[in-house]
Amino acid sequence: MYATSRGTVEMPAFMPVATQGTVKGLDPRSLGGTGTQMVLANAYHLAFRPGEEVVAAVGGLHRFMGWDGPILTDSGGFQIFSLAERTRITEDHAVFRSHIDGREVAVSPERAIAIQEALGSDVAMVLDHVVALPNDPGLVREAAERSVRWARRCRDAARRSDQALFGIVQGGLDAGLRRWCAEQLTRLDLDGYAVGGLSVGEPPAAMYRTLDATVPVLPADRPRYLMGVGRPEDLLEAVHRGIDLFDCVMPTRNGRNALAFTDEGPLRLRNLKFERDQRPLEAGCSCPACCHSRAYLRHLFLAREMLGPILLSLHNVTYYQRLMAAARRAIAEDRFGPFRREKMLGWAAGPEPR
Amino acid sequence: MYATSRGTVEMPAFMPVATQGTVKGLDPRSLGGTGTQMVLANAYHLAFRPGEEVVAAVGGLHRFMGWDGPILTDSGGFQIFSLAERTRITEDHAVFRSHIDGREVAVSPERAIAIQEALGSDVAMVLDHVVALPNDPGLVREAAERSVRWARRCRDAARRSDQALFGIVQGGLDAGLRRWCAEQLTRLDLDGYAVGGLSVGEPPAAMYRTLDATVPVLPADRPRYLMGVGRPEDLLEAVHRGIDLFDCVMPTRNGRNALAFTDEGPLRLRNLKFERDQRPLEAGCSCPACCHSRAYLRHLFLAREMLGPILLSLHNVTYYQRLMAAARRAIAEDRFGPFRREKMLGWAAGPEPR
Numbered sequence: 001m002y003a004t005s006r007g008t009v010e011m012p013a014f015m016p017v018a019t020q021g022t023v024k025g026l027d028p029r030s031l032g033g034t035g036t037q038m039v040l041a042n043a044y045h046l047a048f049r050p051g052e053e054v055v056a057a058v059g060g061l062h063r064f065m066g067w068d069g070p071i072l073t074d075s076g077g078f079q080i081f082s083l084a085e086r087t088r089i090t091e092d093h094a095v096f097r098s099h100i101d102g103r104e105v106a107v108s109p110e111r112a113i114a115i116q117e118a119l120g121s122d123v124a125m126v127l128d129h130v131v132a133l134p135n136d137p138g139l140v141r142e143a144a145e146r147s148v149r150w151a152r153r154c155r156d157a158a159r160r161s162d163q164a165l166f167g168i169v170q171g172g173l174d175a176g177l178r179r180w181c182a183e184q185l186t187r188l189d190l191d192g193y194a195v196g197g198l199s200v201g202e203p204p205a206a207m208y209r210t211l212d213a214t215v216p217v218l219p220a221d222r223p224r225y226l227m228g229v230g231r232p233e234d235l236l237e238a239v240h241r242g243i244d245l246f247d248c249v250m251p252t253r254n255g256r257n258a259l260a261f262t263d264e265g266p267l268r269l270r271n272l273k274f275e276r277d278q279r280p281l282e283a284g285c286s287c288p289a290c291c292h293s294r295a296y297l298r299h300l301f302l303a304r305e306m307l308g309p310i311l312l313s314l315h316n317v318t319y320y321q322r323l324m325a326a327a328r329r330a331i332a333e334d335r336f337g338p339f340r341r342e343k344m345l346g347w348a349a350g351p352e353p354r
Numbered sequence: 355m356y357a358t359s360r361g362t363v364e365m366p367a368f369m370p371v372a373t374q375g376t377v378k379g380l381d382p383r384s385l386g387g388t389g390t391q392m393v394l395a396n397a398y399h400l401a402f403r404p405g406e407e408v409v410a411a412v413g414g415l416h417r418f419m420g421w422d423g424p425i426l427t428d429s430g431g432f433q434i435f436s437l438a439e440r441t442r443i444t445e446d447h448a449v450f451r452s453h454i455d456g457r458e459v460a461v462s463p464e465r466a467i468a469i470q471e472a473l474g475s476d477v478a479m480v481l482d483h484v485v486a487l488p489n490d491p492g493l494v495r496e497a498a499e500r501s502v503r504w505a506r507r508c509r510d511a512a513r514r515s516d517q518a519l520f521g522i523v524q525g526g527l528d529a530g531l532r533r534w535c536a537e538q539l540t541r542l543d544l545d546g547y548a549v550g551g552l553s554v555g556e557p558p559a560a561m562y563r564t565l566d567a568t569v570p571v572l573p574a575d576r577p578r579y580l581m582g583v584g585r586p587e588d589l590l591e592a593v594h595r596g597i598d599l600f601d602c603v604m605p606t607r608n609g610r611n612a613l614a615f616t617d618e619g620p621l622r623l624r625n626l627k628f629e630r631d632q633r634p635l636e637a638g639c640s641c642p643a644c645c646h647s648r649a650y651l652r653h654l655f656l657a658r659e660m661l662g663p664i665l666l667s668l669h670n671v672t673y674y675q676r677l678m679a680a681a682r683r684a685i686a687e688d689r690f691g692p693f694r695r696e697k698m699l700g701w702a703a704g705p706e707p708r
Binding site for chain 1 (some may be wrong): 375
């Protein structure tokens, strides 16, 4: 259980991604119906459009989005390195060209905090220096070291007492560097700690090894957050390793692309075999998509109707939240190991290739 | 009040358009929340995709769409002449190329009924011969005469006792021809009568004159339905002239394009003046869009987020249904005239040009 200024979040928790202040296709009421307790929004995107000063002028991010539960804002470190063009890093700040209009923009740790304080999220993230993997070991080390220095500057810049601040461990796949980075951040006495820079193309086993090295160094009395991950099996593997908090576009992005998560593995709804399939996506699921037949959902995708992406996003977010709720019960009842094995078997035994 | 095999519909009524078996972006629960009692679906589109035999195989159109209220299906006359390429008309049938795959397809009156019986709608429409306006008077007359002959063939082909059949008056803007067509159709003793072939680019006054000529000829004890119309002011002008039933894509299509209907005229949400506007679209509206500020709705459209089209479609359908409910109350209280004038004044006094 994690207490924010806007209520508590049961952990482990999954945050759907509301990049631009909306979980794509889902209004706040529908989102609440999925079991979602906390969402992630993106400071980088919102600072460009509509601008954090616009959000502040209309009463802050919660009021703007119509979501009164907790919100975490990502600082934009990941976006600066993945979306922006021609990023230049100095010790003071990152300079890059906007992905929207090509405008040149500088973001320093202090500016990243100012944006998030204007947005008014419950949890702000430090600005980190993310690098692609695999990469030159010297560059990976330099980025991890800079991430620690930037985290300190973020902490020193933060002014809002109603906003928590989480650090982000970097260090690529180098276990020693990850441990060092986690130790350095821990000394800053932040409100929570994230593991960043993973799920960028490395094999799952490499990600799990990195978690094995990192998580034990992080304080167990603060949330430990794995950023941008991932598949249902990744979530259970990470919970097994001590992770409390997740965000990922996977349920919504896959939902928009006609893929539905179920306990028997994913269903690809465009497949002809669903043409006359009267069953819901998953028996017993109470989401709005599961009022309908697979045949109807398939039709919506073939007819390019936006109700298809809407309904599959709702189902997938509901599926992820149900999985997290089941994981919490299993942990409380001291049977997480068997629970994880049972889920993995179900996904692996499904009719479709992963 | 109109009784169908699936419950009654209060009239005058407005049917949102579910062309392909979904009102774009709205799930059946949301649609019910707008006050919608009956929807229109399109036999032409559904016969192509997924095919009426698929809909029948999964339990019929109501179960397919997840909508258990009344459904009217348009026969496809309008689509055959507007969407299809190179239509050829013989007395027996229309032959045209599919707008989806270019396949050559023949639709006779009997086939139009068979499709609608397979879909299982509560109200089927006869197949009519629609022509563009303005047009050669001889062609307009020929199409109106053929529409009457085809209506008789539809009536003779209809087998389902649980499905009503409505005729469609054609005749362009020729009052005499409209009257003749209405009289001929009335002799067929159909369950309801539609006025078709209007709102195809003619001035509103010409449409109202055509209604003045046509509606008095139609039996007052059967629903009188104006197809494909229209703007809020058109609805009130038509109700004033005795029309009971409407369908139109205007609330949803305009909603997807960032235009919101209000009692003070339409709001174009992309306008910069809404950037920091904290007000809802319309004070007192209980639709899900009106939980949000205009500033947020504008942001959704500028950010190309699908929640924008979803929320404005919901608002606009709710607006149309509220207008129809108010019209019904005004009629019951014998004050429709003043009600209509008051609404017209509000729309005309709005801040934006029509």
